[in-house]
Amino acid sequence: MARPRIVFTACTLVSVLLLSACGGGSTLPTTRTAEITDTSSNAPVSLVYNPADQSLLLADQRGLLRWRAGVWERLTAPGASGLSAVTLNPEAPATIYAAGPGVGVVRSDDGGASWRAVNSGLPNLNATALAIHSFRRETLYTWLRGEGIFQTEDGGASWKRVPDQGPPDKDVASLTHSTLPGSMNTGWLYAATPTGAYLSMDCF
Numbered sequence: 001m002a003r004p005r006i007v008f009t010a011c012t013l014v015s016v017l018l019l020s021a022c023g024g025g026s027t028l029p030t031t032r033t034a035e036i037t038d039t040s041s042n043a044p045v046s047l048v049y050n051p052a053d054q055s056l057l058l059a060d061q062r063g064l065l066r067w068r069a070g071v072w073e074r075l076t077a078p079g080a081s082g083l084s085a086v087t088l089n090p091e092a093p094a095t096i097y098a099a100g101p102g103v104g105v106v107r108s109d110d111g112g113a114s115w116r117a118v119n120s121g122l123p124n125l126n127a128t129a130l131a132i133h134s135f136r137r138e139t140l141y142t143w144l145r146g147e148g149i150f151q152t153e154d155g156g157a158s159w160k161r162v163p164d165q166g167p168p169d170k171d172v173a174s175l176t177h178s179t180l181p182g183s184m185n186t187g188w189l190y191a192a193t194p195t196g197a198y199l200s201m202d203c204f
Contacts, residue, residue: 046085046130046174052093057112059083059098066112075112079103085130085174089137097140097156099127105142107156118156123147131175134187141189143172149189167191167198 045060055068057075061082064075077083083100094111097118104125106115119125126145133139138155141162149162166172172191179187191198 046083046087048086048088050088050093051090057086057088057096059086059100064098064112077108077112077115078106078117084128085142087130087132087140089132091137095155097130097132099130099142101126101128101145103127105130105140105156118152119159120157121152121159122150129172129175129191131177131189134177134179136186141175141177143175143191145170149175164200167193167200169193169195169198 045058047059048057049055050057053068055066058065058067058072062074063079063083064077064086065072066075067073077098079098079100079102083098083103085099087097089095094109096108096112097105098108098115099105102125104117104119104122104127107118108115122142122144124144124147126147127142128145129141129143131141133141136153139151139153140156142150142152142159143166144150147161148166149164150159151162152159171193173194174192176190176192177187178190189200191200
């Protein structure tokens with residue numbers, strides 16, 4: 001049976017930010033994520049909360065930084081010249097994913113001490129957004145500039161294009177996956193853009 005296509009519809013940006021901040025509404029352990037703005041350059045950055053040690057990871061044009069015990073430290077990660085997204089597996093917080101233009105997607109399994117590229121199947125490395133599934137922790141979504149949405153179901157070992165054109169605004173800055181009451185499948189995927197936020201059932 002053919003997979004149904006997904007259709008992005010407009011929603012409020014407030015919804016996306018609340019979903020991010022609250023971990024997407026899942027009853028399972030979740031990350032608390034939020035998109036913020038670097039006031040020094042007005043550039044978008046990504047922030048993710050690690051429930052294991054109550055630290056914060058921040059990805060921006062400087063690369064990847066971690067706040068722990070009141071102190072910011074820089075992590076050595078690919079894309080030191082700029083990252084656009086970071087997320088982690090809240091059930092195994094040592095597993096961190098980061099993404100950025102020219103970098104694609106990278107993964108660390110030791111809390112950020114070492115990294116490897118996980119870009120098999122991606123046609124380019126211009127990733128601008130990244131989200132982890134709200135309970136299928138090996139499933140992630142990334143947005144590639146000029147290409148659309150790609151999905152992995154094996155933690156980044158292989159990616160495939162999602163059979164959808166994505167939101168009408170192709171300048172996707174962030175993605176959030178959430179399980180919410182009323183979802184027909186495994187959840188809803190939100191995309192935030194300069195012109196607003198869009199919502200899609202993840203029917204793929």
